Amino acid sequence: MFARLSNFETFERIAIKRNVHVSQISQSNPNEDTLGWNCRFKVRGRQRDVEIRLIEFDEPNSMKFHAVNPALHARLEIEVIPLSRVQTRIQVVSVLEPKTLAARLLVQSMKLARSKFNQRFKSRVGKLAEFIAQMPAA
Numbered sequence: 001m002f003a004r005l006s007n008f009e010t011f012e013r014i015a016i017k018r019n020v021h022v023s024q025i026s027q028s029n030p031n032e033d034t035l036g037w038n039c040r041f042k043v044r045g046r047q048r049d050v051e052i053r054l055i056e057f058d059e060p061n062s063m064k065f066h067a068v069n070p071a072l073h074a075r076l077e078i079e080v081i082p083l084s085r086v087q088t089r090i091q092v093v094s095v096l097e098p099k100t101l102a103a104r105l106l107v108q109s110m111k112l113a114r115s116k117f118n119q120r121f122k123s124r125v126g127k128l129a130e131f132i133a134q135m136p137a138a
Contacts, residue, residue, distance in 0.1 A: 001088040002060040002080045004135045008035065015039065025051070071103040072096060090132075092125050 012022050018041075025036035036053040048069065056064035060080060067074040074096050081089040098104040110117050 001082075001090070001132065004132050005078065005080065005090070006057070006059070006063065007135070010135065012037070025053070071100040072098055072106075090125065090129050092121075094121070 012024075015022050021040040023038045025038060034053050034055060035057075036051060039050045039052060041048055041050075050067050050069045052065055052067045054063060055066050056062070062077065062079045064078075065076040067076065074094060077091075077093040079091040079093075081091060083089055096107050096110075098107045
């Protein structure tokens, strides 16, 4: 499951199909082994630019990403927990850090409707897990 989850090229292609401009960040420092992407997409009629970096890769247990936008920083932690030979649990934790007043208002409104957003988040992570389970093994 972790090999499928860490197949970044597949997820790049999926993002491109969804009208996201994705470009891999070239490393200026050859000793730096972090992987990253610059993404550009439209949300609610406005162009958004996000830089996503893989900051920790602990195969076969977890991955941590950091996404940076001028208005919002986000950390995403994905942990893969094998339950048996055929069953795996994926735990996803997302932390948002607003950097502007508009982003603070967005995050505050999300906190007020926390149960609704948690339900949506769990649903989307579940759909992603189903999709990953159906992917061919790497």
